[in-house]
Amino acid sequence: xxxxxxxxxxxxxxxxxxxxxxxxxxxxxxxxxxxxxxxxxxxxxxxxxxxxxxxxxxxxxxxxxxxxxxxxxxxxxxxxxxxxxxxxxxxxxxxxxxxxxxxxxxxxxxxxxxxxxxxxxxxxxxxxxxxxxxxxxxxxxxxxxxxxxxxxxxxxxxxxxxxxxxxxxxxxxxxxxxxxxxxxxxxxxxxxxxxxxxxxxxxxxxxxxxxxxxxxxxxxxxxxxxxxxxxxxxxxxxxxxxxxxxxxxxxxxxxxxxxxxxxxxxxxxxxxxxxxxxxxxxxxxxxxxxxxxxxxxxxxxxxxxxxxxxxxxxxxxxxxxxxxxxxxxxxxxxxxxxxxxxxxxxxxxxxxxxxxxxxxxxxxxxxxxxxxxxxxxxxxxxxxxxxxxxxxxxxxxxxxxxxxxxxxxxxxxxxxxxxxxxxxxxx
Amino acid sequence: xxxxxxxxxxxxxxxxxxxxxxxxxxxxxxxxxxxxxxxxxxxxxxxxxxxxxxxxxxxxxxxxxxxxxxxxxxxxxxxxxxxxxxxxxxxxxxxxxxxxxxxxxxxxxxxxxxxxxxxxxxxxxxxxxxxxxxxxxxxxxxxxxxxxxxxxxxxxxxxxxxxxxxxxxxxxxxxxxxxxxxxxxxxxxxxxxxxxxxxxxxxxxxxxxxxxxxxxxxxxxxxxxxxxxxxxxxxxxxxxxxxxxxxxxxxxxxxx
Numbered sequence: 251x252x253x254x255x256x257x258x259x260x261x262x263x264x265x266x267x268x269x270x271x272x273x274x275x276x277x278x279x280x281x282x283x284x285x286x287x288x289x290x291x292x293x294x295x296x297x298x299x300x301x302x303x304x305x306x307x308x309x310x311x312x313x314x315x316x317x318x319x320x321x322x323x324x325x326x327x328x329x330x331x332x333x334x335x336x337x338x339x340x341x342x343x344x345x346x347x348x349x350x351x352x353x354x355x356x357x358x359x360x361x362x363x364x365x366x367x368x369x370x371x372x373x374x375x376x377x378x379x380x381x382x383x384x385x386x387x388x389x390x391x392x393x394x395x396x397x398x399x400x401x402x403x404x405x406x407x408x409x410x411x412x413x414x415x416x417x418x419x420x421x422x423x424x425x426x427x428x429x430x431x432x433x434x435x436x437x438x439x440x441x442x443x444x445x446x447x448x449x450x451x452x453x454x455x456x457x458x459x460x461x462x463x464x465x466x467x468x469x470x471x472x473x474x475x476x477x478x479x480x481x482x483x484x485x486x487x488x489x490x491x492x493x494x495x496x497x498x499x500x501x502x503x504x505x506x507x508x509x510x511x512x513x514x515x516x517x518x519x520x521x522x523x524x525x526x527x528x529x530x531x532x533x534x535x536x537x538x539x540x541x542x543x544x545x546x547x548x549x550x551x552x553x554x555x556x557x558x559x560x561x562x563x564x565x566x567x568x569x570x571x572x573x574x575x576x577x578x579x580x581x582x583x584x585x586x587x588x589x590x591x592x593x594x595x596x597x598x599x600x601x602x603x604x605x606x607x608x609x610x611x612x613x614x615x616x617x618x619x620x621x622x623x624x625x626x627x628x629x630x631x632x633x634x635x636x637x638x639x640x641x642x643x644x645x646x647x648x649x650x651x652x653x654x655x656x657x658x659x660x661x662x663x664x665x666x667x668x669x670x671x672x673x674x675x676x677x
Numbered sequence: 678x679x680x681x682x683x684x685x686x687x688x689x690x691x692x693x694x695x696x697x698x699x700x701x702x703x704x705x706x707x708x709x710x711x712x713x714x715x716x717x718x719x720x721x722x723x724x725x726x727x728x729x730x731x732x733x734x735x736x737x738x739x740x741x742x743x744x745x746x747x748x749x750x751x752x753x754x755x756x757x758x759x760x761x762x763x764x765x766x767x768x769x770x771x772x773x774x775x776x777x778x779x780x781x782x783x784x785x786x787x788x789x790x791x792x793x794x795x796x797x798x799x800x801x802x803x804x805x806x807x808x809x810x811x812x813x814x815x816x817x818x819x820x821x822x823x824x825x826x827x828x829x830x831x832x833x834x835x836x837x838x839x840x841x842x843x844x845x846x847x848x849x850x851x852x853x854x855x856x857x858x859x860x861x862x863x864x865x866x867x868x869x870x871x872x873x874x875x876x877x878x879x880x881x882x883x884x885x886x887x888x889x890x891x892x893x894x895x896x897x898x899x900x901x902x903x904x905x906x907x908x909x910x911x912x913x914x915x916x917x918x919x920x921x922x923x924x925x926x927x928x929x930x931x932x933x
Contacts, residue, residue, distance in 0.1 A: 318700050322743060322908045349911040377911050479717075482724040489925055496929050500822060541912045548913075558707040561700035565736040572914045573713045573723065586710070 274653055276661045281630035282527035283513065284660030290510035294663045297360045303331040303369075308406055310384045317548055319562035323382040326403055331359050332368040336416035338448075339368040340675070341404055343435070345426030345659070347538025349373040354425065357663050365672045368415050370407055374428055375399055376538070381545045388549035390542065391459060391588045393608045397434035404435070405444050420445035421675050425659055426633075429455035430610060436623060437613050450623045451674050454631055454659045457638035458609035463539075463580035465633055470532030473525040478577060484529060531632070531658075540575040543583045544568075554578075554586055610641070617645050624649045624674050626667065628656040727842050727920050735844040739916055742849060743907035750847070754900045768812040769898050774823065775804045775811025779869050780862045784826035788834045793824045825930060829858025833931035842920055847896075849905075850923035 277293060278284040307325035316323055328350050342358045344350060350371035362369045373380045375396040381388050384403050390396055422445075424432040429452035436450045456462035474480040495512045496502040513522070547554045548562065555574050556562065578586075585601075593599050610617065617623060625646045629639070643650055651670055653661060661667050720726055729735065758766065778801045785793035800816040800823065808815040817823065832854050833839070840853030851859065870891070874884050912918060 320913070321740075347911065349909065351906075351909050352911075373911070378913055379911065482718070482722050485724050493929050493932055497933055502926075502929065537912065541914070544913050553707055554710050557709045559702075559704040560706045561702050563700055564740055565733060567732050567736070568914055569725070569732075569917055570713065572725065572917055574709070574711050577713060578711060 274655075274666065276653070276656055276664045276666070278657070278660060279655050280521060280524075281628075281632050281655065281657035281660070282524050282531070283522065284630075284655060284657030285531055285632055286527050286660075287509045287513060288506040288660055289663040290506050292507075293665060294357075295361065295665050295668050297357075297364065301331060301360055301363055303329045303359060305329055306407070306410060308410055310403060310406065314383070316382055317562065318564050319548060319566065319568070320378070320382045320545070321564040323379055326383040326406075327379055328373065328403070328407055329355075329359065329371045330368070330407075330411050330415075331363045332411070332415045333363075333366060336418050337366055337368050338419050338421055338675070339370065339408075339415070339417045340421040340423060341370050341372060343372050343400065343422075343424030343428035343431050344374040344377070345424075345428050346374055346535070347376050347541055348428075349377050349379060354659070354662070358423070358425075361663075361668055361672070365676070367421070367675075368417060370404075370411070372400065372403065372407075375431065376427065376542045378541055378545045381542065381549060387591065389546050389588050389591055391584060391608060392592065393431065393434045393459065393612065394438075396431055397438045400431060400435050401438045401442060401444075408444070419448045421449050421451075422447045423451040423453060423671070424455075425453040425662055427456055427459065429453050430457075430459065433610060433613055433617060433623065436620070437616050440616070448622060449675050450620075451626060451671060452623065453626045453662055453671070454628065454633075455610065455625070455642075456633055457635075457641055458605065458611070460581070460584060460605040460608060461635060461638070462633040463584070465635075466532060466535040467539075467579040467581055468532070469528045469632075470536050472528035472532065473523070474529060481533075488526065488530070535580075536576065539580040539583065540572065540578075542580075543578055543587070544571060544575050546583070546587055550587070550591075552587055610645075614645060621649065624651070626651050626653075626662075626670060626674075628653050628658070628661065630655050630657060632658045725917050725921050727924055728840070729842040729920065731841055731843065735842065736916055738844040738846055739907075739919075742844070742847060745847060746907050750900050754897055757897050757901060766898075766901065769894065770902060771804070771808070771814045772811045773895050773898055774814065775801065775808070776870065777866065778804075778823075779866055780828070781824045781826045783865060784828055784831045784862075785824060787828075787831045788826070790826075793826065796821055797824055825933075827855075827858055828861040829855035829927070830931050832858055833927070839924060839927065842924070850919055852924070852927070855927065 276284070276289070278287055305327065306329065307327040309324075310326050340362050342355060342362070344352060344355050348355065350373045355371045359369050359371055375381070375385060375390040380399070380403075381390060385396075385399050387395060422432050422436060422439075423429075432450055432452050433455065436447055439445055439447055470481075471477065473484055492502065495516065498515070499508070499511060502508065544555055546552070548556055551558055553559075555571050555578070562568075584604075589599075589601060589604050592604060606612065623646075625642060627634075627639075627642060627650065629652055631639070634642075639652075643652065653667070655661070656664070656667075761769070778797055781797045782794065782801065785797055800821055803816045803819070803821075804811050804814055807813075814823075829852075837854050839855070843851045843853055843856055845851050845856065848859075870888065874887060877884075877887075879887065908915060910918060
């Protein structure tokens, strides 16, 4: 009898799990399609078209001499959206290479504002503005150092805005690399206690920066059997196709909705080729890492892409540097710039150790025993290995919400995901 | 005379914007570790290649535009958006869209695109009358979408290539062909506008004031509709990316 009830119990639980998996109705089941298209508006929660926000800035290092090629990067920039009444303040950290102004960030700004929070959006430590104005080493990628940099600008931003808003408590979130960084920022906060974050949500984090970057580095080559030299031909082919879609649809804006329309009308019976989607994702990542590598190289005068000691002017052509950077990967950056920098300071450091330091394994114990930190992820996230997924489930246990699909960040603006996020912070 | 002074001022400002471009070289330059060998991929087969012989000047103008945007253009646009209610802003956009249909009409005609000619003609008739002189875009509600044709596209349609890439002061990315096209379209537009204003039976000074105000308002409306913000792509290679996007987009437009 006991056994029977146990069986019933299990069937019930499993049934519940099945039912839940089925009930999750994010429309794009292919992780590559999901990652490229994201969430079309019709599957997003209703949002205001435009909300008021302030673009704010300050100097983090007043003494810093920013090279004239970055003449337009005078100050660290971020955005604030605030309520007229007392409310929680949430910090949002952008993904790799993204600024506080990217479309995903504007989305987060809107949903948290609509839910009654003050919102501060922060650019990724890997973005140009952050590297030039707010990073001590100008070499992003070392998680703890990045978190300390982030914590500094968060504290300064808070100083700048605290007279105009009434804050009840502090929350923290981020997506992709920004999610991994949120974990380290929360860790730093445990010692410094400026914010004493009440809750922290990591959305589609990378477990190991190195292995996720490697996955993305390799993706660009998936549709290029002959290597990068075929990229132009591939791009022209894809642009040609996009030209046809434009003719068909009468407009082109590369938005989630446009891509979804193209997908629905042209790929009903036959899925888009996975290798093309992979190359698109890889290309987007390559552009982000190009931006970062060039910026770090110039800021540290490392002589990797730009000749050492060459003083670039504000109107100098950067085309040849762009081409040179395009041949380098994030892993090259790690091996050529980031690792040597720390190796020079700590001669005993090995590459294996460095890779370990820039992964969530470094703060595993902290994540295990911190009930305030939650995780939202996807079973089919392209930047995670199967070991990464096991690690996340093991470390976060019941604090992990893993959706069956969504790719990398494809479903983060889906109605159900947004409801989960808001619910996480509100309860 | 007044125009001449404005032009001098403009050139001076661009010069100033370009001034910060020659930093002093202090230490000996050591070659970079990673370079792309010349001729590894022929120039024209590089993904972001563009014929841009005037790049140094273009980059200076690009930087000037960014500064102008930050200190003049955007503050004016923000004030405009703050003062005018949203429906009025839409009205202004519709009004100028309707006036500029002249370019869609003439250029669809020149390219022999009969459907576009009819659509555009219908839109003008409908929006000018039912739409109260163009303030309301009734035609779009009725499902007749606005075409997008200009003389640059007409030239492209008949096989003229873009020529050198060109960044125009304040107006932004263009190329030699499209700049020529823009001049032609503007002449046609101004002839039409003059004819319309003549109908109003005003004295000459009032006519001038009206015309300048319309030009100013048109510029504000145009910037108001454009979401692009300089140096917000987060890429140090923004100039190259914008150039690529401009040229691809023009190619698409010409093919349609």
